[in-house]
Amino acid sequence: MIDVSNISKQVSTSEGTLCILDQINLSVKAGETLAIIGSSGSGKSTLLGILAGLDTPSSGTVMIGGQDITAMDEEGRAAVRAGHVGFVFQSFHLLPGLTALENVALPLELQGVSDALKTAEHYLQRVGLAARVTHYPRQLSGGEQQRVALARAFACRPTILFADEPTGNLDTGTGEKINDLLFALNEEEGTTLVLVTHEKNLAARCQRTLELQAGRQIALTNGSQH
Amino acid sequence: MLAIKMLLRGWRGGQLGLIFWSLVLAVAVVTSVALLAERVERALVNQSSAFLAADLVVSSSVPANSEWLERAAVDGIRTARTASFASMTYAGEQMHLASVKAVESTYPLRGVVKRSQIPFATDASVIESVMAAPQPGELWVDSRLLPLLNIELGDSIDVGDGTFTVSQILIEEPDGGSSFSMYGARILMNWQDLPVAAVIQPGSRVSYRFLMAASDTDDGSQFARFSEWLGDELTVHDRIITPDEAQANIAKTMDKGRRFLLLAGSIGVVLAGIALALASHHFANGQLLQVALYKSWGVSARRVRQLYLQQILALGAVGSVAGLIIGWGFHQLLLSAVRDWLPLDLPMAGARPWITGFATGLLCLIGFTLPALWHLPAQSPLAVLRRDIQVASLNSAVRGALGVITIAVLLFWYSNNAYLTLAILLGFAVTGGASIIFGLLLLRLGKTYGQKMGSIWRLALANLWRRKKPSLIQMAGFSGAIALLMIMTVVRTSLIDEWRWQLADDAPNHFLVNVASYELDGVKTLIQRRELNTAGWYSMVRGRLTHINDALPNEDLKRSHESLNRELNLSWTSALPEGNKIIQGQWWDSAALEGPVAESGGLAPVSIEEDIARELGLTLGDQLRFSVGGLVFDAVITSTRSLNWDNMTPNFYFLFPEGYLEEYPRTYMTSLYVPSDKKLMVNELLRKYPTVQVIELDKIIDRIRSIVTQITRGLEMMTLLILGCGVLVMFAAVSLSMSERLQESAILRTLGSSKRLILGVQWVEFSTLGLAAGLLAALGAEFAIAMLQHFMFDQAFTWHPWLWFVGPSAGALLVGVLGVAYSRKAVTQPPLQVLNSL
Ligand SMILES: Nc1ncnc2c1ncn2[C@@H]1O[C@H](COP(=O)(O)OP(=O)(O)OP(=O)(O)O)[C@@H](O)[C@H]1O
Ligand SMILES: [Mg+2]
Secondary structure, three states: OEEEEEEEEEEEEOOEEEEEEEEEEEEEOOOOEEEEEEOOOOOHHHHHHHHOOOOOOOEEEEEEOOEEHHHOOHHHHHHHHHHHEEEEOOOOOOOOOOOHHHHHHHHHHHHOOOOHHHHHHHHHHHOOOHHHOOOOHHHOOHHHHHHHHHHHHHHOOOOEEEEEOOOOOOOHHHHHHHHHHHHHHHHHHOOEEEEEOOOHHHHHHOOEEEEEEOOEEEEEEEOOOO | OHHHHHHHHHHHOOOOHHHHHHHHHHHHHHHHHHHHHHHHHHHHHHHHHHHHOOOEEEEEOOOOOHHHHHHHHHHOEEEEEEEEEEEEEEEOOEEEEEEEEEEOOOOOOOOOEEEEOOOOOOOHHHEEEEOOOOOOOEEEEOOOHHHHHOOOOOOEEEEOOEEEEEEEEEEEOOOOOOOOOOOOOEEEEEHHHHHHHOOOOOOOOOEEEEEEEEOOOOOOHHHHHHHHHHHHHOOOOEEEEOHHHHOHHHHHHHHHHHHHHHHHHHHHHHHHHHHHHHHHHHHHHHHHHHHHHHHHOOOOHHHHHHHHHHHHHHHHHHHHHHHHHHHHHHHHHHHHHHHHHOOOOOOOOOOHHHHHHHHHHHHHHHHHHHHHHOOHHHOOHHHHOOOOOOOOOOOHHHHHHHHHHHHHHHHHHHHOOHHHHHHHHHHHHHHHHHHHHHHHHHHHHHHHHHOOOOHHHHHHHHHHHHOHHHHHHHHHHHHHHHHHHHHHHHHHHHHHHHOHHHHOOOOOOEEEEEEEHHHHHHHHHHHHHOOOOEEEEEEEEEEEEEEEOOEOOOHHHHHHOHHHOOOEEEEEOOOOOOOOEEEEEOOOOHHHOOOOHHHHOOOEEEEEEHHHHHHOOOOOOOEEEEEEOOEEEEEEEEEEEEOOOOOOOOOOOEEEOOOOOOOOOEEEEEEEOOOHHHOOHHHHHHHHOOOOEEEEOHHHHHHHHHHHHHHHHHHHHHHHHHHHHHHHHHHHHHHHOHHHHHHHHHHHHHOOOOHHHHHHHHHHHHHHHHHHHHHHHHHHHHHHHHHHHHHOOOOOOOOOHHHHHHHHHHHHHHHHHHHHHHHOHHHHOOHHHHHHHO
């Protein structure tokens, strides 16, 4: 599903070139689950963005579904994203002017799905927010906002779901429920999961774990299967 | 449709309000002014026809050609013939030289005759307006003829050989005001009675008029064809008079009123345009994350562009329609202010104002909103991951240029006036250029010196510098609004000042002419006894023009030009009278001229009015011989002049250098205000001094005054509307940086800053911006006003020192108050609530 070879990412700052990612190699099969772990600032979000085709590496190639997205232009990558990719952002990025329901329905509407609102409601229900559909993001707690963001990603039924700290803001109980949801999605619909997480038990539920340290890949292990 | 759904959600979220209302205002201003202008224009054309009693008149020294009448009958043109002449009227022992007008029964073709059964009636309830002429055998007469002939309504008087019944008091005839040369009491009689009275003999001086008007079923084309045909038929005796000319004495005032309307409308559009540009800029900033999200979901740039285009189009359509409706409402409001001098059934406007309004909406969106949103589709999806990713928005120079082009197109298309367009653009260029250069300098200076000041000032001035780009944009917005408001106020004030004499209650409304030296004291005493004041006495010499270049004028010329048949007023002056302009030749240098012509026997220089010169075929260097009571002298034309008829002061067609006419018997003239209750003074004066001529202008002046009052009121209303636009711009500019400011304030607040500090910082920031903007606005306004006054309103250039004071202080106060009011939220609400609501 995803094949990454030798990707590096450098950015130039006022203090010279900074290497954020260095020679990452990775392959994720369809339906697989992968956790990316590492300390803060180690490059997890950057890597996730590149894998999802939101960002481009400085060198190396990324293949998604057999297509080399690093060779594509932005429009090409957009088409790939539209077909395959879902993303849960570390900072949620809910639109403040829309209700929870509208936030979830928006990507569906853009895809031209006819019963967008109904689908959206269904997924909000699944993340336990049936009672908050008409609320605006500012009326929701951080964890609730995160769940709306998850519902938004689920609702598009992507083949690969990238999630940047999907349960970072949640208490253990709710976090577990969300995790169950993620893995249920993986099992029911065969969705490939790529997660960034700090949580040991979430990483442990994934089939494989990639550990980053200062941009370098220090370990790619098979997680302890549940 | 998805775009519509997004639009509605955006509206609910409040991001679209400012764009929408700016657009609505732009369209409303344009529509209301265009509607008003067109309807009033049409009404004025109709009304001027009324003052002419026709759509077109041929004035002539001979009766209308019978061929014209036949042709008119065939073409379905309505006609009426009139003949005006002076005739003696008798009743018993009494007699009076009256101004008689004989009219056909079809008279008047346009407008109404006002008549009454009560002499000197002023109360509208006893005055009857009719579209009718006297029946044969009847006379309708001026009130003052009754005491002059010592008769009552219903009595009979003699005119020429005929005896007629006085059946009505003539209060006003539609084309009565235009005649300055009638001195006696007016009488209206029927055309068929002319042979009965037998007053018109070969050689008598009669002024004939041939009145024409389109029939009710004619859409104007028939009439146009006829008048074209007629134009070729005219001889040297005939002169065409159009409705415009009939209005000449107020045409300038109305024209300036119209121009002001245009100026105000243009300023309104520009203001709304600025508000729209600012609001769009703000809106685009708010959309960046949204677009990045769309992109991250794989929406293509093309689709994003499509979505926003659809939204803008929908918004434009709804906003324009709302603008059209509101514009209609506002034009009704404006109309009600100027209602009184407009005919009751105002003609409807055509499609043009509506098209203009709608197109304005579209153009505004294309010029101001599209460029601001242009870069959105290019937004990188990466922005969802990193805050430092910023899409390059359309170069601000390009955007500025687009905005300016839009404004120029709008202004020109709308005003059809290159000067107005240029003046406002120039004012803009000056304000804009100065904003960038001095604005940066001022902010920089502020930052430097701010460091030496207290914490509030230091923080505020540093903030302004840190946010220099939005600060400059805001400053440009503020200064644009302030400058335009200043331009409008100044032009309005100067116009109203200029018209003050017309609005004055005691503006002269009667002229006394031909007062002989020996009568002067008697006339003065009579006026004093009535407690009336003259506007000073002018002296002149009455003489005839007998020869042109040593030859007698030929009969044709004599017949067609009254000035060759009557005594002319010759006057003298050393300085060119105010309002007169030299057209050809040179004004004399008094010092270089020799003594009186009688002594030197040489040629007197004479300056003559340009129209007379043209009609008599005179040019510089031609010699004229004048006869003053049998004494003869020659003069040479050294210049021609145009006169100013606006200000009701005496004007002279023939002017000589001071001293040249000293030897000749002089007569005197003056102008004075006679209130309607003292009108009988005119009779007393005429009875005592029959040779004195009284020119009554009270009717005309009343009309001018009412029109000017209405126009002034219209200007005030317009000013209000434009002020509304100005406030909108201020709002748009203030809200531009608000969320960032609120966020910062809320954070300061969580860090424990006092309300005083937070509001103080906002106050200093905004009032500094306002102060700088006001200063720059004064500069730009001064430029634009100079141009407008010179090219559009025929006024002399003046400095406006108060602008330089009022601009900055009003700017500081207004912007400061607005800014603080906006940011009060930051201190009245808990910081978390503030942060959450952003
Ligand atoms: N455009 C950029 N310019 C400069 N530095 C950057 C840029 N993008 C990322 N970085 C730096 O690269 C490093 C990796 O960032 P990244 O967001 O991937 O970290 P992370 O592992 O997701 O951290 P966290 O767990 O805190 O979210 C950070 O130190 C970050 O400051
Ligand atoms: Mg991260």
